[in-house]
Amino acid sequence: MLTIKNLHAGIETKKILKGIDLEIKAGEVHAIMGPNGSGKSTLASVLAGRENYEITEGSVTYFGKDLLEMSPEDRAREGVFLAFQYPVEIPGLSTTNFIKTSVNEIRKYRGEEPLDAVGFLRLMKEKMALVNIDQSLLSRPLNEGFSGGEKKRNEIFQMAMLQPKLAIMDETDSGLDIDAIRIVANSVNKLRNKDNAVLLVTHYQRLLDYIIPDFVHVMYNGRIVKSGSKELALELEEKGYDFIKHEVSLPEEA
Amino acid sequence: MNDVLMSTIEQTVLSDYKYGFVSNINAEEAPKGLNEDIIRFISAKKQEPQWLLEWRLKAYRQWLKLEEPKWSNVTYPAIDFQDIIYYSAPKQRVGPNSIDEIDPELKRTFDKLGISLDEQKRLTGVAVDVVVDSVSVATSFKEQLADLGIIFCSISEAIQKHPELVRKYMGSIVPPTDNYFAALNSAVFSDGSFCYIPKGIRCPMELSTYFRINAENTGQFERTLIIAEEGSYVSYLEGCTAPMRDENQLHAAVVELIALDRAEIKYSTVQNWYPGDKNGNGGIYNFVTKRGICQGVNSKISWTQVETGSAITWKYPSVILKGDNSIGEFYSVAVTNNHQQADTGTKMMHLGKNTKSRIVSKGISAGVSNNSYRGLVHVNKNAVNSRNFSQCDSLLLGDKCGAHTFPYIEVKNSSSVVEHEATTSKIGEDQIFYCNQRGIDTETAVALIINGFAKEVMNQLPMEFAVEAQKLLAISLEGSVG
Numbered sequence: 001m002l003t004i005k006n007l008h009a010g011i012e013t014k015k016i017l018k019g020i021d022l023e024i025k026a027g028e029v030h031a032i033m034g035p036n037g038s039g040k041s042t043l044a045s046v047l048a049g050r051e052n053y054e055i056t057e058g059s060v061t062y063f064g065k066d067l068l069e070m071s072p073e074d075r076a077r078e079g080v081f082l083a084f085q086y087p088v089e090i091p092g093l094s095t096t097n098f099i100k101t102s103v104n105e106i107r108k109y110r111g112e113e114p115l116d117a118v119g120f121l122r123l124m125k126e127k128m129a130l131v132n133i134d135q136s137l138l139s140r141p142l143n144e145g146f147s148g149g150e151k152k153r154n155e156i157f158q159m160a161m162l163q164p165k166l167a168i169m170d171e172t173d174s175g176l177d178i179d180a181i182r183i184v185a186n187s188v189n190k191l192r193n194k195d196n197a198v199l200l201v202t203h204y205q206r207l208l209d210y211i212i213p214d215f216v217h218v219m220y221n222g223r224i225v226k227s228g229s230k231e232l233a234l235e236l237e238e239k240g241y242d243f244i245k246h247e248v249s250l251p252e253e254a
Numbered sequence: 255m256n257d258v259l260m261s262t263i264e265q266t267v268l269s270d271y272k273y274g275f276v277s278n279i280n281a282e283e284a285p286k287g288l289n290e291d292i293i294r295f296i297s298a299k300k301q302e303p304q305w306l307l308e309w310r311l312k313a314y315r316q317w318l319k320l321e322e323p324k325w326s327n328v329t330y331p332a333i334d335f336q337d338i339i340y341y342s343a344p345k346q347r348v349g350p351n352s353i354d355e356i357d358p359e360l361k362r363t364f365d366k367l368g369i370s371l372d373e374q375k376r377l378t379g380v381a382v383d384v385v386v387d388s389v390s391v392a393t394s395f396k397e398q399l400a401d402l403g404i405i406f407c408s409i410s411e412a413i414q415k416h417p418e419l420v421r422k423y424m425g426s427i428v429p430p431t432d433n434y435f436a437a438l439n440s441a442v443f444s445d446g447s448f449c450y451i452p453k454g455i456r457c458p459m460e461l462s463t464y465f466r467i468n469a470e471n472t473g474q475f476e477r478t479l480i481i482a483e484e485g486s487y488v489s490y491l492e493g494c495t496a497p498m499r500d501e502n503q504l505h506a507a508v509v510e511l512i513a514l515d516r517a518e519i520k521y522s523t524v525q526n527w528y529p530g531d532k533n534g535n536g537g538i539y540n541f542v543t544k545r546g547i548c549q550g551v552n553s554k555i556s557w558t559q560v561e562t563g564s565a566i567t568w569k570y571p572s573v574i575l576k577g578d579n580s581i582g583e584f585y586s587v588a589v590t591n592n593h594q595q596a597d598t599g600t601k602m603m604h605l606g607k608n609t610k611s612r613i614v615s616k617g618i619s620a621g622v623s624n625n626s627y628r629g630l631v632h633v634n635k636n637a638v639n640s641r642n643f644s645q646c647d648s649l650l651l652g653d654k655c656g657a658h659t660f661p662y663i664e665v666k667n668s669s670s671v672v673e674h675e676a677t678t679s680k681i682g683e684d685q686i687f688y689c690n691q692r693g694i695d696t697e698t699a700v701a702l703i704i705n706g707f708a709k710e711v712m713n714q715l716p717m718e719f720a721v722e723a724q725k726l727l728a729i730s731l732e733g734s735v736g
């Protein structure tokens with residue numbers, strides 16, 4: 001589904017990603033962990049197409065297409081979804097209206113008829129039950145005055161509505177208490193199937209107690225320095241990121 | 255409504271100013287220029303009574319003594335008032351009684367504008383009084399309204415048929431000497447709308463007028479007068495689209511509203527005149543005086559405006575709150591793009607006891623445009639226990655445009671409360687990226703964001719206009735981001 005080869009990217013002169021290689025297949029869940037500033041969120045942003053980043057080297061292939069050539073909206077329409085770490089607020093724009101626009105823009109791209117009010121409502125009801133979100137939240141302006149947990153849950157709800165092929169979740173667990181994490185994780189598990197894939201970017205292991213990854217990658221200083229099974233996450237939890245720093249010697253770090 | 259809206263935004267964000275065509279109608283014109291003979295010509299053309307001719311001449315003589323106002327935050331080259339044609343009437347046989355009698359060329363114009371009268375009539379239940387150039391050419395639903403005693407006609411017709419009402423009220427709220435452009439209008443006004451709602455009657459339909467500037471070099475000087483008698487209610491819509499032009503066109507309208515005891519007038523405007531091209535050439539000068547008086551106790555006047563067009567907009571729909579417990583409202587969205595300039599706001603004059611006013615102004619600036627809110631809240635000594643709330647928000651697109659707020663507050667007693675809130679924000683890249691990441695392109699994202707910003711005002715518009723107004727916001731800001 002997704003093949004990242006030797007990806008280098010940064011902002012202005014600052015290099016952040018220094019050669020990422022990653023292969024994600026349908027049905028898989030990959031977790032990317034790492035200390036602050038290792039480049040995890042940058043990777044998520046680059047994949048989604050945020051413009052501030054400059055790609056200096058490498059390639060990203062998504063279902064055989066050059067992902068980096070595509071506009072952010074086309075990536076979304078092709079099934080790439082980013083659950084934002086900090087979802088933005090748009091005052092006055094109802095969440096429902098926003099999601100409806102989103103759903104129908106994507107349908108239009110795929111040559112499907114837009115959903116009418118009834119069809120949309122039906123879809124919304126179904127997904128609301130799936131991710132346990134309250135109707136009242138959806139009639140409010142997009143993320144305006146939402147609590148941290150409500151914002152994250154709204155992201156998961158949008159993910160459910162858009163049914164992406166590749167869901168990138170950028171620190172979705174940050175700022176959530178343990179109950180909220182469980183709710184979010186349950187929703188994600190329900191949305192998993194053999195045709196889609198999840199890339200979880202997280203700082204802590206605890207989310208991985210609920211969403212069991214097939215692969216865990218440790219990022220440090222712009223590279224994936226260690227990959228393994230879910231046990232790697234537990235090892236990290238126990239030993240802290242320092243053990244990676246000691247284990248990996250990076251010449252330019254000296 | 256939002257559902258309808260979304261699809262209309264999709265349809266329209268990519269279209270050009272689509273009302274830029276000139277229909278080929280034979281106009282009967284006055285020669286260029288302004289003097290007492292021209293005023294006599296207009297008055298004679300319209301077969302007006304002597305008192306009105308004198309009223310016009312008095313206004314003209316006063317206008318000669320006045321100076322063009324310079325205090326607003328707009329700049330434009332000097333207007334040559336002698337280079338304007340002050341009267342132009344599309345050729346018509348005797349006044350049409352039905353829509354079928356209308357000049358086919360005119361009908362096509364309406365069709366291009368999307369204001370098919372037949373459709374309007376059937377689908378919307380809106381009585382339409384269409385003004386092309388200066389003469390009212392079509393009126394519908396008159397009979398149904400007449401049954402209720404409601405008079406809805408052109409001001410010219412009202413002058414002929416209801417001179418006592420016109421004479422009593424015209425100029426009573428905006429005196430001919432009020433200001434430079436009001437004086438000019440009083441001297442040369444050619445037509446406009448007149449509306450009278452008798453005591454206790456609730457007008458069953460939205461009344462609407464489409465103004466349209468047509469013949470070249472024709473300034474439009476419309477005059478509108480609405481009188482709501484005791485306990486009556488009326489909602490009036492005014493919507494504008496004009497053909498594309500290279501030369502600047504002057505529009506100086508006067509609107510007067512009178513609400514007697516417990517009467518309510520709701521006046522909504524969607525203004526989309528040609529704003530000039532991307533380099534600031536051409537466009538309409540929109541210098542308007544709009545004022546209403548809450549004459550009676552417990553009366554209410556509400557102005558709602560969506561201003562997207564015109565090269566320059568200079569207007570302050572105001573309410574004089576004379577009756578005790580009366581209410582004045584002003585809801586405004588003003589959009590400026592490219593080289594457009596807007597200096598708009600309101601005046602709330604609290605004279606009666608327990609009077610209330612509410613001001614919600616949303617300014618959206620893009621390109622190298624300038625958008626100013628200018629408002630006065632005046633609370634008189636006798637207007638005890640009065641209240642005002644003002645909210646002025648500005649949204650900027652890009653970093654070359656300007657947003658300005660000039661609130662003036664005068665309170666002459668100690669029992670009244672006046673509140674003013676103001677914010678300025680920019681459309682953030684983060685907001686746009688968030689929308690992009692959900693499959694929404696940048697133009698649509700901007701439309702969503704500005705419509706969200708303007709929602710509080712849009713919600714005040716009657717349904718018939720809401721969708722059109724939302725489309726206009728998107729069209730006016732096309733190409734301003736990304």
